Amino acid sequence: MFEPQDPNRIQLNSQGQLRHFLTTEGLSRELLTEILDTADSFIDMGAKQIKKVPLLRGRTVVNLFFEASTRTLSTFELAAKRLSADVLNLNISTSSTSKGETLKDTLMTLEAMHSDMFVVRHADSGAAHFIASQVTPEVAVINAGDGRHAHxxxxxxxxxxxxxxxxxxxxxxxxxxxxxxxxxxxxxxxxxxxxxxxxxxxxxxxxxxxxxxxxxxxxxxxxxxxxxxxxxxxxxxxxxxxxxxxxxxxxxxxxxxxxxxxxxxxxxxxxxxxxxxxxxxxxxxxxxxxxxxxxxxxxxLDQVTNGIAVRMAVMSMAMSGQMVEKQKHSVQAQ
Amino acid sequence: MFEPQDPNRIQLNSQGQLRHFLTTEGLSRELLTEILDTADSFIDMGAKQIKKVPLLRGRTVVNLFFEASTRTLSTFELAAKRLSADVLNLNISTSSTSKGETLKDTLMTLEAMHSDMFVVRHADSGAAHFIASQVTPEVAVINAGDGRHAHxxxxxxxxxxxxxxxxxxxxxxxxxxxxxxxxxxxxxxxxxxxxxxxxxxxxxxxxxxxxxxxxxxxxxxxxxxxxxxxxxxxxxxxxxxxxxxxxxxxxxxxxxxxxxxxxxxxxxxxxxxxxxxxxxxxxxxxxxxxxxxxxxxxxxLDQVTNGIAVRMAVMSMAMSGQMVEKQKHSVQAQ
Amino acid sequence: MFEPQDPNRIQLNSQGQLRHFLTTEGLSRELLTEILDTADSFIDMGAKQIKKVPLLRGRTVVNLFFEASTRTLSTFELAAKRLSADVLNLNISTSSTSKGETLKDTLMTLEAMHSDMFVVRHADSGAAHFIASQVTPEVAVINAGDGRHAHxxxxxxxxxxxxxxxxxxxxxxxxxxxxxxxxxxxxxxxxxxxxxxxxxxxxxxxxxxxxxxxxxxxxxxxxxxxxxxxxxxxxxxxxxxxxxxxxxxxxxxxxxxxxxxxxxxxxxxxxxxxxxxxxxxxxxxxxxxxxxxxxxxxxxLDQVTNGIAVRMAVMSMAMSGQMVEKQKHSVQAQ
Known part of the structure; x- marks a missing residue:
């Protein structure tokens, strides 16, 4: 259905920082190691009484699930809440598409609501890349599983x-x-x-x-x-x-x-x-x-625990990389 | 099904401030302009990194949807969260009514839980007015669309x-x-x-x-x-x-x-x-x-962006007008 | 389906404090009175403008409903949010069990996500006791109704x-x-x-x-x-x-x-x-x-209002009792 584009071009910003997280393919060893190091720092936090950091406070994370997955949705929802984000869960298969709206219109509408991040789950390979190629510089996209392509x-x-x-x-x-x-x-x-x-x-x-x-x-x-x-x-x-x-x-x-x-x-x-x-x-x-x-x-079970930490890591890194990109765009626009 | 009452009487408090927001009919030019001015102040906030204000912090907003609408529900949910409210989404068509509870009992129960605001979506014209006529002074009602009547x-x-x-x-x-x-x-x-x-x-x-x-x-x-x-x-x-x-x-x-x-x-x-x-x-x-x-x-797309700001405006204005009314009632009760 | 164990042994910690809340059976008059006294202190808060206390801030409460109940779920969700917890609602009947996962695996997975509390609703008598007998010292269990057994x-x-x-x-x-x-x-x-x-x-x-x-x-x-x-x-x-x-x-x-x-x-x-x-x-x-x-x-309607306060009371007391138990375990492990 979707044609994946060059992942290196799309998921990094002009400084080479993570801006979307779509696939592990093509990412450098340094960047993968940075994700692991960042996740490590969140693991200890999970065992604490107060498991929250304000890194995404005031940000809106939309879980855009075109395919149901309770476990993956739960881990992203918890990761976002522990980063202090506001979370909106949308099960798209049962909602707006039934009113005949196109995917592109759904995305533009969510962007216009000032969403900061889309966590995308889709049965079609390449869906997350397609969405990342369509969104404005305001939005970071995280691939939560697309068809046979990547997770x-x-x-x-x-x-x-x-x-x-x-x-x-x-x-x-x-x-x-x-x-x-x-x-x-x-x-x-x-x-x-x-x-x-x-x-x-x-x-x-x-x-x-x-x-x-x-x-x-x-x-x-x-x-x-x-x-x-x-x-x-x-x-x-x-x-x-x-x-x-x-x-x-x-x-x-x-x-x-x-x-x-x-x-x-x-x-x-x-x-x-x-x-x-x-x-x-x-x-x-x-x-x-x-x-x-x-x-x-x-x-x-370690994998489950580490899953929350890795999701917090890529969400906070992508949001940071998207901010750098957005500031560049707003400077260019002046 | 429901008989709308005089909207001026019911949606304004004794000081002429917005207390519920049920219809644009009968509201003064000054009041509509106040809504637009208040919404204007929220629009710039939407573009900021931290999109939250504490105007409804500690308040409970219940989205009472008797008719499904993903888009409208999402905008009210985001607006409430950006005002720092706690949000409870209730899809009434699939819940308590199946246990035979009447609408009035559902409302009284939610009031007894110390809800502060009902955002009401209903397929019947006049439903939001009816609900506003039934609630205690503690609760503000926002009409999120009722039948052919108003939105x-x-x-x-x-x-x-x-x-x-x-x-x-x-x-x-x-x-x-x-x-x-x-x-x-x-x-x-x-x-x-x-x-x-x-x-x-x-x-x-x-x-x-x-x-x-x-x-x-x-x-x-x-x-x-x-x-x-x-x-x-x-x-x-x-x-x-x-x-x-x-x-x-x-x-x-x-x-x-x-x-x-x-x-x-x-x-x-x-x-x-x-x-x-x-x-x-x-x-x-x-x-x-x-x-x-x-x-x-x-x-x-401007309409979508402005929709969040307008909802934040009427929610914060109605909550403010309801507080004034509530204080009046508690003074009278002494 | 489940064999309830001695409730006194399982729902109190070694200091005799509430650690889970599974049944009123076998609890002392002092403990029941402590629950009522704690709930009393939350009732006045409900009438205030800001209905939040930070007692469970940064904690993750999972509403684990194996049986649908909108009203009970809503009261626990509001109680948890007013204690400032992060809340995850899981309707288990429609989720992971359809992928063939066992109850025990679901529990271990949620524990590995660093959940702090399970609020359990189940159609089988003894389900909450069974779950409490299975969880790690990290997690407190609240019975939100199990079969014909207890509520x-x-x-x-x-x-x-x-x-x-x-x-x-x-x-x-x-x-x-x-x-x-x-x-x-x-x-x-x-x-x-x-x-x-x-x-x-x-x-x-x-x-x-x-x-x-x-x-x-x-x-x-x-x-x-x-x-x-x-x-x-x-x-x-x-x-x-x-x-x-x-x-x-x-x-x-x-x-x-x-x-x-x-x-x-x-x-x-x-x-x-x-x-x-x-x-x-x-x-x-x-x-x-x-x-x-x-x-x-x-x-x-007083019962509804008091229901939020009682749920806040047992949630905060069980969390406190579970912390004491957890610290004891971590000392023993050294």
């Missing part, structure tokens, strides 16, 4: 979780397991891991759930867990996107679990101190065994 | 938009175009334009979409655009209220567009510096041509 | 209403009227009234709406209003829980009203200064005559 805040919370547990990316062998074909998360993770310098990135999936030419992204491809997990340090499980899958691609949940589900038996193939991650919500007994999900090597 | 904040944001672009009302010829019959907006606009002293007010519509005796409101009636738009300074388009129309009244959208849609060709009938307004959401190619909607003479 | 904030707002109108509990004869069998409210009221020392507690209901062995709770049982209301000081009507009743138990609304509805005629059986209460929303002409509901002896 960059999920990827960055995964990077933060890895860094906090493993220290550095350079020595790491990382395996991404599951439905690579339909996963915006996998794409965003691969871009981020490459940029941050992970030693080796592997994908493990049945052939039917692997995109063609995935090797071109710089990953090693495996179709079985025994060889794929051999000696890896980090295992990133994916959700089975049942709603996105043609049943022909996947015979049964139990068969998938037997071959690719994360179990104690399969975890033994990996490095002895390998950690296991999953973006949640988890399907126990389908993607992951409960003993692993609840065990000492699971980082699943 | 006063829409009319006032239109007046603000006209004044900011044309300066004064006295020299202006203004045409209101479209479905006059079903339009609460048109009624509220006509009352406001007359009170503010517009030189000439015209309505342009097919006969089937004109109320009987509309001339009695002090307007000139036209059924064709060529003569109706001749020499006008301001063109106010209306939405086609499809959901309110019997199909017998309107043969087809394309026929309506041909005769009454705002196009470049028809705009040429008007004054060379005529501006075009529309309450939104717009139906491109049905009510208005995209070249007009997006062109330099369109004020559609 | 303790409703009971405490009733106690507050009685105390504010009658002064002391010791001399009072109190009658609870209606569907005792299905009422979580009745159970919570009986526990609270006994603990606070009411002289006599009666239940009045048709045999089909009385639980077996209800006398064991220390109440006198009546099946007709004339003898049951004789000389009572407080009459507490219950809602007909139509959705919870098998039609075989209750022949018709009009028959129920004739026998057990609160009318002027039946009120004459009670003490001359008896007051009438009802948790709302009321069914006029089914449970209560309008002349009574709107009359001088009705305390129905």
């Amino acid at each position: 960059p805040t999920q990827a960055m919370l995964d990077m933060l979780t890895i860094r906090r547990h493993k220290g550095a990316f350079e020595p790491l062998k990382v395996a991404i397991v599951g439905d690579i074909l339909h996963s915006r998360v996998a794409r965003s993770q691969i871009h981020a891991l490459r940029t941050l310098g992970a030693a080796e990135i592997r994908v493990i999936a049945p052939k039917t759930l692997l995109p063609r030419h995935i090797e071109a992204m710089g990953v090693k491809v495996f179709t079985d867990m025994k060889t794929g997990l051999d000696d890896v340090d980090v295992i990133m499980m994916l959700r089975l996107q049942k709603e996105r899958m043609n049943s022909a691609l996947l015979p049964s949940e139990s068969e998938f679990y037997k071959l690719y589900g994360m179990t104690t038996e399969k975890l033994a193939y990996a490095s002895p101190d390998a950690v296991v991650m999953h973006p949640g919500p988890i399907n126990r007994g389908v993607e992951i065994e409960s003993a692993i999900a609840d065990g000492p090597r699971s980082l699943i | 006063p904040t829409q009319a006032m944001l239109d007046m603000l938009t006209i004044r900011r672009h044309k300066g004064a009302f006295e020299p202006l010829k203004v045409a209101i175009v479209g479905d006059i019959l079903h339009s609460r907006v048109a009624r509220s606009q006509i009352h406001a334009l007359r009170t503010l002293g517009a030189a000439e007010i015209r309505v342009i519509a097919p006969k089937t979409l004109l109320p009987r005796h509309i001339e009695a409101m002090g307007v000139k009636v036209f059924t064709d655009m060529k003569t109706g738009l001749d020499d006008v300074d301001v063109i106010m388009m209306l939405r086609l209220q499809k959901e309110r129309m019997n199909s017998a009244l309107l043969p087809s959208e394309s026929e309506f567009y041909k005769l009454y849609g705002m196009t470049t060709e028809k705009l040429a009938y008007a004054s060379p510096d005529a501006v075009v307004m529309h309450p939104g959401p717009i139906n491109r190619g049905v009510e208005i041509e995209s070249a007009i909607a997006d062109g330099p003479r369109s004020l559609i | 303790p904030t409703q009971a405490m707002l009733d106690m507050l209403t009685i105390r504010r109108h009658k002064g002391a509990f010791e001399p009072l004869k109190v009658a609870i009227v209606g569907d005792i069998l299905h009422s979580r409210v009745a159970r919570s009221q009986i526990h609270a009234l006994r603990t606070l020392g009411a002289a006599e507690i009666r239940v009045i209901a048709p045999k089909t709406l009385l639980p077996r062995h209800i006398e064991a709770m220390g109440v006198k049982v009546f099946t007709d209003m004339k003898t049951g209301l004789d000389d009572v000081d407080v009459i507490m009507m219950l809602r007909l829980q139509k959705e919870r009743m098998n039609s075989a138990l209750l022949p018709s609304e009009s028959e129920f009203y004739k026998l057990y509805g609160m009318t002027t005629e039946k009120l004459a059986y009670a003490s001359p200064d008896a007051v009438v209460m009802h948790p709302g929303p009321i069914n006029r002409g089914v449970e209560i005559e309008s002349a009574i509901a709107d009359g001088p002896r009705s305390l129905i």
Whole structure:
């Protein structure tokens, strides 16, 4: 539906600062590291009694969800409120479009209400880029997941979780397991891991759930867990996107679990101190065994905690970068 | 369903200040001008980084929507939050009434929760007046649209938009175009334009979409655009209220567009510096041509911006007028 | 579904302070009195212009409603906002469970987001206890109604209403009227009234709406209003829980009203200064005559006002008790 533009051009301002956050693709190692450092500073705050900072006070953040996602919406809503923003939740699929208004008109209307940020979730790949290409310099756009394309805040919370547990990316062998074909998360993770310098990135999936030419992204491809997990340090499980899958691609949940589900038996193939991650919500007994999900090597709940911090980080950074851009425009207009 | 009472008696307090905002009908030129002046002061604030004032801090504003309207609800929610109020959104059609509670009981319950303001949207004409006649002196009522009767904040944001672009009302010829019959907006606009002293007010519509005796409101009636738009300074388009129309009244959208849609060709009938307004959401190619909607003479997005400011103005003025009334009552009670 | 645990053990911290608020059962007279005293201090605040205190500023309160209830949700939402908390409303029946996530995973995820309080509404008896038994020391749980088991904030707002109108509990004869069998409210009221020392507690209901062995709770049982209301000081009507009743138990609304509805005629059986209460929303002409509901002896709207104050009280007390517990845990962990 939408044609993604060059992400580097659109998501950075003229000083090279983050202005929108649409994809991890093409962002520099310095910028990704800045996001992780900023998020680190918010993590300690989450454990405090008063979990608020006034960085977005008086700002209006609009959660523009064209696709329902309670969990992602909740994390962005909490992140925005902890930055002291005013939050407006709009479920667009059930609202203005039913009155026949176009997407562009919806955006212009929200801009005219002096919105400062759109957090966009959409079933179509490229939707967040399209919206970022349409908005005025007043508005920063955060991609909360678009079709099969990207889910960059999920990827960055995964990077933060890895860094906090493993220290550095350079020595790491990382395996991404599951439905690579339909996963915006996998794409965003691969871009981020490459940029941050992970030693080796592997994908493990049945052939039917692997995109063609995935090797071109710089990953090693495996179709079985025994060889794929051999000696890896980090295992990133994916959700089975049942709603996105043609049943022909996947015979049964139990068969998938037997071959690719994360179990104690399969975890033994990996490095002895390998950690296991999953973006949640988890399907126990389908993607992951409960003993692993609840065990000492699971980082699943750390990922949730880190997700709030990463969202606060990119929201505050993008707002800052958008202010610089806006001031430039207002100077040019004089 | 509801019998509107004398609006002057009910919406002003004993000092003649706004206490509820139910209709533009019967309000003095001084009071309408005070609303516009107050709104003007909020417009500059909207462009600032911190868009908040503490005028309603600690106050509870309840958006009481008996009829769904995402756009109107969003503008009132943002206006209330920028005044620092606590906001409670209640979609009454899907909640307490299903448990058999009467409207009066719902209102008394919300009052007992120490609500300070009800923003009311209802499909029945007179609903906001009825509610204002029932509430205690503690509560101010704002009409966010009631049936075919009134939509006063829409009319006032239109007046603000006209004044900011044309300066004064006295020299202006203004045409209101479209479905006059079903339009609460048109009624509220006509009352406001007359009170503010517009030189000439015209309505342009097919006969089937004109109320009987509309001339009695002090307007000139036209059924064709060529003569109706001749020499006008301001063109106010209306939405086609499809959901309110019997199909017998309107043969087809394309026929309506041909005769009454705002196009470049028809705009040429008007004054060379005529501006075009529309309450939104717009139906491109049905009510208005995209070249007009997006062109330099369109004020559609200014209307949205001004809508937040006008809502902040009437909310803060009504709350102030209600406090004066409440203090009077508490003195009398001693 | 859930097995309630000993409430004394779970809802108090090691200093005997409220840490969760799950049931009135087993709480001491001192603690119930402390809740009422704390709520009293919030009541005057409700009438002020600025109805906010910073007791929960920077805290995250999650309204976790597995069963819809607009009124109860609204009162908890307002109470949390007036304590300056950030509020997240989750309607769980329509969200994450549809993605197959277990309740335990939902809770752990919300904890990992650094939620401070869960306000839980659930159709199953014991759900709030189960959740309280699962959460980390970081989180306080408030029961907003679970199945037929308990609705303790409703009971405490009733106690507050009685105390504010009658002064002391010791001399009072109190009658609870209606569907005792299905009422979580009745159970919570009986526990609270006994603990606070009411002289006599009666239940009045048709045999089909009385639980077996209800006398064991220390109440006198009546099946007709004339003898049951004789000389009572407080009459507490219950809602007909139509959705919870098998039609075989209750022949018709009009028959129920004739026998057990609160009318002027039946009120004459009670003490001359008896007051009438009802948790709302009321069914006029089914449970209560309008002349009574709107009359001088009705305390129905006081109950609503007191409901906000009681919820603010238990939320702030539980948060305080949870902090003490959390500090103890963090000391032990060192």
